[in-house]
Amino acid sequence: MNEVVATEDIVRASARGLRNKLDKAIPGSSASSSSGSDGRRRLLADGVDEVYTEAPNALRAVVYLVDFCGWKxxxxxxxxxxxxxxxxxxxxxxxxxxxxxxxxxYGKATWDPANVVVVGPIQLECQGRMAGGTGIPFNAATSCSLSEEMYWTRAAEQQGQQLAVRDPKLKEILQFTKRRRSMVILPSDAKCGFSGHGDQACQDICSTVVMARNGVPNIYSMFHELQHNYGLGHAGRAANPYGDGSDPMGTHASINSGLQCHNAPQNWRMGWAGPIPGGHLTAANFTPAANRLTLTIPAASTSDQNMVILRLGLQSPQPGAPAIAYPNYFISYRVRNATFGGYDSGLPAAFHRKVTIHAYNGTTDDRDGNTTSLQDAGPRFTRPDSAFPAGDGWMAPFSPLDPATGLGGGLRVRVVSTSATSAVVELCRMYAQTEGVRGSADCRTNLDRDCDGLIGAADPDCK
Structure with a gap:
């Protein structure tokens, strides 16, 4: 597919509203935020799968510096x-x-100078109608809507094709039409109330538009939008689609200071990281008599095997095993790295030396529409489990055991210890919300079915 046709694909896809954005308004900006995103995943057509398998994914990109409307x-x-x-x-x-x-x-994707070229500044029109049969009007002097964004990307790509005639490196990169990134850097005066927009899970040319607010581009926003190109949705918490401050697809206050890497389910989804040995758990790993496991989780900055995945709604990892609707939980440990440019060197203080618990019921398919949700981080959880007065425990919502499969129940997580390199956590599958009632057979089993650390008749539930 040649580049003119590829950019037409961007126009058609964007015209259908298939674009994601980082839609946080810039404080003090008089520009209105453009329409489009409500935090949900927007999918473009099927194409190349960028989930890591065996070889690093070498990203190709052209970055366009643009002028328009008299703005430099x-x-x-x-x-x-x-x-x-x-x-x-x-x-x-x-x-x-x-x-x-x-x-x-962890070296599984590269943004290498050999595969990325910067072009410009190039001059674009201020207003008019897009050519190529679309006829879509745009007016960058007063607006920053999808129409303007489509025009900027399309016009920049067309000028790139012209410049490639005398630029062999640019010509070589433009020949890649599967998941090539096309990033447009706007003037500071552009009438945009956002930091950036990015196409999500795109097939051909993956477009990104980024503001150079006050003359400084926000690297965090650039990476955020490029990761939409990678297929990632936002990282949320509760009702806030950007509420996960542990992930660059959520909310991050600092700009251009250190690296804030992804949460566990985002890394797992892209194939960048996976569970510790023996750390992909299903209901088969627990019984009422052996419902507690103690595991050591290395800090994400020390290993790409750095999480525990719990799927208590799945009977076993075997294909076709019985399953019910139930959250999948990802447990990991994050430590702010003191090394300049190190993994998580820009991790917010709120997540330094914290065990994070996320819910994600998606797959490793980059067309998957599920998003990640931060549940809590501890020790000193924000919603601590009352069974542990020290505040170092967390309890998932309880789901009654499915009578046909025995799946479901609940989960209690307790942080036993943390260090500069790892955390020890105790995981307990709950088979009941209380141990039983006084005099019942449940109170004579010498089990801790509710995972509160009290066995059978010693549990206050049984007294």
Whole structure:
């Protein structure tokens, strides 16, 4: 597929509203936020699967610096912008995109200077109608809607094709039409109330539009939007689709300071990280007489085997095993890295040396529409389990055991200890919400079916 046709695909897809955005308004901005995203996953057509299997995913990208409406891009040469993209440039930021991909993916994805080129500044029209049969009007002097974004991407790609005639490296990169990234850096004066937008799970040209607010692009926003291109949705908490501060697909206050890598289910989904040995658990790993496990989880910065996955709604990992609707929980441990440019060197203090618990009922398919949800982080959980007065325990909502399969129940998690490199956690599957009632057979079993640490008749429920 040639590039003109590929950019037409962007126009058609975007016209259907298939675009995701980081829709946090910029404080003090008089521009209105463009329409489009409500935090839900927006899918484009099927294409190349970028989930890691055996070989690193070498990302290809063209970054366009653009001028329009008399507004100048703050970066007047490609060289000025490269410090945001690559680690070995003069004045390179700690949180550059090359480090984000190479470090946060454990080397499973690369943003290499050999595969990324910066073009511009190039001059675009201020208003008009898009050519190529679409006729969609745009007016960047007053608006920053999907129409303007489609025009910027399409026009930049067309100029890129023209410049490639005398630029062999640009020509080579433009030949990649499957999941090639096309990032447009806007002037600071553009009438946009967002930090960035990015196509999600795209097939051909994956477009991203980023503001250079006050002359400084937000690396966090750039990575966030590029990860929409990778197929990731937002990282939420409760009703807030951006509420997970442990993940760059959620809310992050700092700009361009250190690397904040992904939460456990996002990493698992992309194939960047997986469970510890023996750490992919189903209901088969528990019985009423042996319903408690103690596991050591390494910090995410030390290993790509760094999580426990609990699927208590699945009887066993065997294909076709009985299953019920039940949350899948991902438990991991995060430590802020003191090394410059290290994994999680930009992790917010609220998640430093914290065991995080996420729910994610999706798969490793990058067309999966499920999003991740932070449940809590401890020790000192925000919603501590009352059975543990120290506040180091967390309890999942209880689901009555399914009479046909015996699946369901509940989960209690207790943080036993934490260190600079690992955390020890105790996981207990609940078969009941109380041990029983006084005089009942349940109170004579010498079991801890409700996981409160009290056995049988010693439990106050039985007295």
């Amino acid at each position: 891009n703050p970066f007047r040469s490609p060289q000025e912008f490269r410090k945001y993209l690559f680690a070995n440039e003069t004045g390179a930021l700690e949180a550059n995109l090359q480090s984000y991909y190479g470090t946060c993916s």
